[in-house]
Amino acid sequence: MPKKINFQGKSLVSITDLSKLDIIQVLKIADELKKEPQPHLLDGYVMGSCFFEPSTRTRLSFETAMQRLGGRVIGFAEAGTTSGKKGETLYDTIKMVSGYTDVVVMRHPLEGAARRATEASDKPILNGGDGANQHPTQTLLDLFTIKECQKKLQGITVAMVGDLKYGRTVHSLAEALRHFGARLYFVAPESLQMPNSICEELKTQGIKFSLHENIDSIINKVDILYMTRIQAERFPDKMEYEKVKNIYVLTPRMLDKAKPNMRVMHPLPRVNEIETGVDNTPHAYYFEQAKNGLYVRQALLGLVLGKL
Amino acid sequence: MDKTLLVSAIKKGTVIDHIVKGQAIKIIKLLNLASHDKRVTLGLNLPSKTQHHKDLIKVEGRELTPAEANSVAILTPQATINIIDDYRVVKKFTCKLPEKIKHIIVCPNPQCITNHEEMDTNFQVNQEKKQVKLQCHYCEKKFNQDEITSYNT
Ligand SMILES: [Zn+2]
Numbered sequence: 112m113p114k115k116i117n118f119q120g121k122s123l124v125s126i127t128d129l130s131k132l133d134i135i136q137v138l139k140i141a142d143e144l145k146k147e148p149q150p151h152l153l154d155g156y157v158m159g160s161c162f163f164e165p166s167t168r169t170r171l172s173f174e175t176a177m178q179r180l181g182g183r184v185i186g187f188a189e190a191g192t193t194s195g196k197k198g199e200t201l202y203d204t205i206k207m208v209s210g211y212t213d214v215v216v217m218r219h220p221l222e223g224a225a226r227r228a229t230e231a232s233d234k235p236i237l238n239g240g241d242g243a244n245q246h247p248t249q250t251l252l253d254l255f256t257i258k259e260c261q262k263k264l265q266g267i268t269v270a271m272v273g274d275l276k277y278g279r280t281v282h283s284l285a286e287a288l289r290h291f292g293a294r295l296y297f298v299a300p301e302s303l304q305m306p307n308s309i310c311e312e313l314k315t316q317g318i319k320f321s322l323h324e325n326i327d328s329i330i331n332k333v334d335i336l337y338m339t340r341i342q343a344e345r346f347p348d349k350m351e352y353e354k355v356k357n358i359y360v361l362t363p364r365m366l367d368k369a370k371p372n373m374r375v376m377h378p379l380p381r382v383n384e385i386e387t388g389v390d391n392t393p394h395a396y397y398f399e400q401a402k403n404g405l406y407v408r409q410a411l412l413g414l415v416l417g418k419l
Numbered sequence: 420m421d422k423t424l425l426v427s428a429i430k431k432g433t434v435i436d437h438i439v440k441g442q443a444i445k446i447i448k449l450l451n452l453a454s455h456d457k458r459v460t461l462g463l464n465l466p467s468k469t470q471h472h473k474d475l476i477k478v479e480g481r482e483l484t485p486a487e488a489n490s491v492a493i494l495t496p497q498a499t500i501n502i503i504d505d506y507r508v509v510k511k512f513t514c515k516l517p518e519k520i521k522h523i524i525v526c527p528n529p530q531c532i533t534n535h536e537e538m539d540t541n542f543q544v545n546q547e548k549k550q551v552k553l554q555c556h557y558c559e560k561k562f563n564q565d566e567i568t569s570y571n572t
Contacts, residue, residue, distance in 0.1 A: 125559060200536050223532040223557025242530050245556055308561065 118350040119417030122236040131290040153182035159212035162187030163219040205231040235415035242279035250283040255402040270347035272297035273339035275305040331368040363388040432479040434501040443474030489517040525569040531558035
C-alpha cells in the first residue's frame with residue numbers, strides 16, 4: 112500500500128501542484144464518494160464561496176458538493192456584491208472570508224488571483240478558475256471521467272478538438288495526461304493549434320503527439336474525443352471562421368468509424384460543436400462528465416479539511 | 420591598459436563590466452540608476468577581448484548588493500561586478516542567476532493579478548538551453564528575458 116498523502120490544510124491552485132500520486136489518490140476518493148455518499152462527513156464545516164466573476168456551473172457544483180457532505184456555504188457571486196467596486200483588494204476580501212470559514216473556493220477573472228489568495232488565508236484555497244490560467248478541478252474531473260469510462264488512465268489515446276490555442280481546459284489536461292503516458296492528437300485549424308510552448312514541453316517529457324486539421328482522420332484511433340468550442344471572435348478574419356466552423360462539428364455519422372469504447376467529452380456548455388443527435392449514441396459521455404465534477408470536488412473538500 | 424583605466428577610474432562605487440552589447444540601458448532601468456543623484460557613466464559598444472563589443476556601467480558612490488548584482492544576470496549572464504574603493508578593485512565577482520527574483524520585474528501579462536493589486540512580483544528563473552526563462556509565480560506565464568520591458572523601482 113502506498114503511503115496516504117496528507118492533504119489537510121493544503122490549497123489547490125494549479126494542477127501542477129499535484130504529483131501523479133496525489134492525482135491518483137484524489138480520483139480514488141472521488142470514486143469511493145460516488146459509490147458511497149457521505150452526507151455527514153463535513154457536518155459543522157463552512158465553505159466560503161467567492162465568485163468574483165460569474166460561473167454558475169462551477170459554483171453550483173462546489174456548493175452542492177459541500178452541502179451533500181453536510182457542510183454549509185456562505186459567499187457571494189459576481190463582482191461588485193462585495194469588494195471590487197468599493198476598491199477592496201483581493202487580499203483583504205479573502206482575509207475576511209477565511210476568517211469566517213474553514214475552506215475557501217474562489218473564481219476570479221485575473222490570472223494568479225488564487226495564488227495571491229493563499230497568501231491572505233490560513234485556510235485552504237481551492238481554485239475554481241483564475242482567468243485564462245488554471246482550473247484544476249476541471250482537469251481532475253476530466254481525468255476521473257476518462258478513468259471511469261476507459262477503466263484505466265495509463266496509455267490511453269486522446270484527441271483534443273477545437274480551440275487548442277486559447278483553451279485552458281485542454282492545456283491543463285495535456286499537462287496532467289503526461290503523467291499517464293497518453294498518446295495525444297491535436298485537432299484544430301492551424302491558427303488555433305496547441306501553443307508551441309506546450310508542444311515543446313510534451314516533447315521533452317517524451318509524450319507522443321501529432322497535429323491534425325480534421326476529426327475524420329483520427330476518429331478511428333482514439334479512446335477519448337475531447338471536444339471544445341471554437342469562438343468566432345478568436346478569428347481575425349470572419350471568412351476564415353466560416354470556412355472552418357463546420358469541420359469541427361461532431362455528427363452521429365462521423366462516429367461510424369469510432370472504436371466501440373470511444374467516448375466523447377466536452378467541458379460544457381456546448382454551442383453547436385456536438386450535434387444533439389450524438390447525445391443518444393453510446394459514445395456520448397459529456398453529461399456524465401459534468402456530474403463527476405461533484406465527486407471530485409467532494410473529494411478535495413474532504414481531503415483539505417482532513418476528514419478523508 | 421584600456422581596461423584598467425575604464426574599471427578603476429572612479430574613486431568609490433561599482434563597475435559593471437562585460438555587459439552584453441545593447442543591454443546596458445536596460446540595466447540602468449532595472450537598477451533604477453538614473454533616478455538618484457549618484458554619477459553614472461555609461462560605455463556602449465566598447466572593444467573587448469572576450470566579446471566582440473561590450474557595454475560597461477560605472478556607478479559612483481554606490482556599492483551594489485549581491486541581490487542587485489545577481490538581478491543583472493537576467494539581462495547579461497556573464498557580466499562582472501567590480502566594487503571599487505579608493506580607485507582600486509576591492510571585490511570582483513561574476514553575477515550569478517538567482518533562483519527567484521522578487522519585486523524588481525513587472526509581469527508583462529496585463530491580466531496578471533500583480534498588475535492589479537499592490538503587491539510584490541515573484542519570478543522563478545530557469546536557464547533553458549541558452550535562454551533565460553522567467554516564470555511568474557502568480558499567473559504562471561513564462562517569458563524570455565527580452566519580453567520583460569519594465570521594472571519596479
Ligand atoms: Zn504574472
